[in-house]
Amino acid sequence: MTSPAATEQAQLTHFDAQGQAWMVDVAHKAPTHRKAVACGRIRLSPATFAALQAPETSPKGDVLGVARIAAIQGAKQTSALIPLCHPLPLTHLSVEFTLDAQTPSVAIQVTAETQGKTGVEMEALTGASIGLLTVYDMLKAIDKGMVIESVYLLRKEGGKSGPWARAESTTEGGS
Numbered sequence: 647m648t649s650p651a652a653t654e655q656a657q658l659t660h661f662d663a664q665g666q667a668w669m670v671d672v673a674h675k676a677p678t679h680r681k682a683v684a685c686g687r688i689r690l691s692p693a694t695f696a697a698l699q700a701p702e703t704s705p706k707g708d709v710l711g712v713a714r715i716a717a718i719q720g721a722k723q724t725s726a727l728i729p730l731c732h733p734l735p736l737t738h739l740s741v742e743f744t745l746d747a748q749t750p751s752v753a754i755q756v757t758a759e760t761q762g763k764t765g766v767e768m769e770a771l772t773g774a775s776i777g778l779l780t781v782y783d784m785l786k787a788i789d790k791g792m793v794i795e796s797v798y799l800l801r802k803e804g805g806k807s808g809p810w811a812r813a814e815s816t817t818e819g820g821s
Contacts, residue, residue: 669730672763680762680804684770685755686797688778694789695750698781706784710743710752713780717741720776721758721769731768734760739769741777754778755800765805771797 659670690698701708718739725733738759745752756773758766778794785792801811 667730669732670764672732675763675806677762678804679759680765680802681757681759682765682767682770682802683755683757683800684767684774684798685753685800686774686778687751687753687795688781689749689751689793689795690785691789691791692750694785694792695745695747695752697788698752698785699745706787709781709784712784713754713777714741714743716780717754717756717773717777721756721773724769724772727772728768732762732764734762734764734766734769736760736766736769739773741773743777752778752781765802767799767802771799 661667698709701711706712718741720727721739722736725731736758738757740757742755743752744755754774754777756770756777758769758773760766760769774797775794778797782792782794799812801809803809
């Protein structure tokens, strides 16, 4: 009988039969439309949240505008940051922010799309992470205690495995 850990290991595609890391061969796959949506959140102090909402008086200016560009740039650079990711020609990338004064926090949602042979989950996740890191970087002079949390894949479409969506009850902090 195969242990659950051994079954999971057998399904890992970034290792060859000898257990060596390799870039997955996608040459035989037909290009299809691929889409992935990732999200995350950064919690801020009330004072930092107030500064974020007033870009005209903030010494850093439009924090979310800069974070949006950083998220796009980060998604485009995923293969340079994640060693075994294929470089993908992104056909569309969108970044949305939602401010929540009650928590106070900022949620990010990144949607990445391509017409390709492999998925764009890593591009969406990288974009969300870089966007939140940029918010942190731009506001750290006010609040070094910000917390980036709950960066996860929300859903994906395309490819051999077809559509997948996270069950709402499994998200932590959601967006």
